[in-house]
Amino acid sequence: MSILTLIIKREFIAKVRNKSFIVMTFLSPLLFVGIAAFVGYLTTMKAEVKNIAIHDETGLFVKEFKNTEEYKYLDLSLIDVKILKDSIVNESYEGLLYIPKVADTKILESKIQYVSNDSPSLTFLDQTEDVIAKKITKINFENAKLDTLAIQNAEAKVSISLTKSSGEEGVKGLNEIKIAIGGAFGYLIMMFIIIYGNMVMRSVIEEKTNRIVEIIISSVKPFQLMMGKIIGTSLAGILQFFIWAIIGLSLMFAASVFFGVNVGPTAKIPPEMLHSAQQELAGTAQMYIKELWDLPIATLILSFIVYFIGGYFLYSSFYAAIGAAVDNETDSQQFLLPIIMPLILGVYIGFFTVMNNPHGTIATVFSMIPLTSPIVMLMRIPFGVPWWQILISIAILFGTFFFVVWFASKIYRVGILMYGKKPTWKELYRWLKY
The missing domain is CATH 3.40.190.10 (Periplasmic binding protein-like II)
Incomplete structure (x- = not known):
């Protein structure tokens, strides 16, 4: 078994056996459901007159x-x-x-x-x-x-009906639903990149502070140690996502069985049980369900996994380099803002540009830039993106990851053994030349 594999296994087991990881893995879905139910309950409460x-x-x-x-x-x-x-x-x-x-x-x-x-x-x-x-x-x-x-009587009340070029009837507000779905996936990627990236940084700082790294580095190359931490933590994150997906599907199935909620795309409401207004509302709901079911769901889920891995690898390289350069989390704050800003920019680009013009120049360019593509591209996919654009975006993302790992490993190699001095941007640049 190679040294890199041993490091990945060590990091993965360390994260998975962590009590907080186990508790949050199974508790988080229940917390989300509980919060959603509580918010729904609050909305039903009548406000004070x-x-x-x-x-x-x-x-x-x-x-x-x-x-x-x-x-x-x-x-x-x-x-x-x-x-x-x-x-x-x-x-x-x-x-x-x-x-x-x-x-x-x-x-x-x-x-x-x-x-x-x-x-x-x-x-x-x-x-x-x-x-x-x-x-x-x-x-x-x-x-x-x-x-x-x-x-x-002369006042006009115009209601424009939507029709697709194929002749099928369209629905209003579909773009808002698409951006909400893509935005949810993009926001999850941003949130977990920050969460798991910080886990990598803390792990490096902890080993550096305890001087354990001095023993490890005697038999392991800094590059292997950095890559092992990144890959091991990413595997723990993917496992957590997989467990959450199983729990989420189980909760949906339980809701359909015990509460009579039909979550499938072919839910039908008997017309004889409805009045005309209710029938019209039910018909509209069926149209929305059909439109949602026609979205590229498989592409969206697969892209989410790929962009999660690529985005996490890319940003975790930065986090690992920062962890190696500083002695404690307080010193890391000056370096974290430039890392988080592209993620925030991606969210803003998605909500304010993709919704209005998903295939425009700005949306397309930022879905190719590796620092923002994991968020912006996921917001574009529900609107229909050519497969070649997705492949180019993924290739640029992983290509940039390998380039970032190359120079981040230089910072990691020097900084992992530096103690008692707060590094500056100028010093980090100097370390790249070593």
Whole structure:
């Protein structure tokens, strides 16, 4: 058995036998499910109703406001405004909407006040302004002796239906769903690159601090030790992903059996059990399910594994070099930001560029750049990416990994035996020449 294989085996067993690794491997899926259920429960809880006092001196607007689950409007136009304002101070009401009486509706547009102790939400203000604006517009039409009913009937309500070039009916919002799926995979890669990369860095720092590395390095080349740590930790990460996938599928199967949730692409709802509106909603849901099932799921999953391995190998080389260059985690902070920034950039490029133009120049270029391709390419794949672009991106990613390993091993070789001195960027550059 080669030395590299022994190092990989040692690192893998050390990570897998770690108690925190075992606990989080089986506990994390349950935590995610529990958090999702808790968030779902919170969304079903009714918010506390807020009482909004209305003092309408015109008598034209108070009836336009309808109570909702969140706001209750109270007509207090007969009570003096000063008393109502005092009530606001004493928090008897959430706020006071004061509509004064003026001679012209044009003047009224800028005279309405909302009095409250706390600043209201923009949504509440927009809705309130919209109600008042519609009423003033209607009054202006009537003053101009315009037929408001005819104007209302003349208002066009356009609903564009989507159709594919193949003739099949399309659905709205599919791009948002695709970017959410790709973004979830990309975000997982970013999160686990940081998590497992830090594990490699801590492992190097720990061995360096305990002086164990001085014994190991006498019989093992620094390059072999670095590669063994990277590959051993990556195998532990892949095993963890595999276990999570099994647990996730098991939970989905349990949900389908015990709660009657059909998670397959051919879920059917009996038409006789539904009213027409419900049938339309069910039909729309079936279309979304069909569109999701038509996504390149196999390509996405396979690419996720490949890009996870490539991205992890690439960034872990940086983490290993940093771990060898410093004596403790505090000293490593100055070197971590340049490593994390490309990952964050990839997320922003994905959400703000890929969704609007997945095959544009910016999205295509950043899906080829190895520091951002593990995230950006995974966000592009749900939109359909030519296979040759994926292959080129993967080839560049792994080619860059071998290049980074070459110069990272130079830093690792020198830094692994350096103690008691905080390295600078200038010194790291000097180590590359040794």
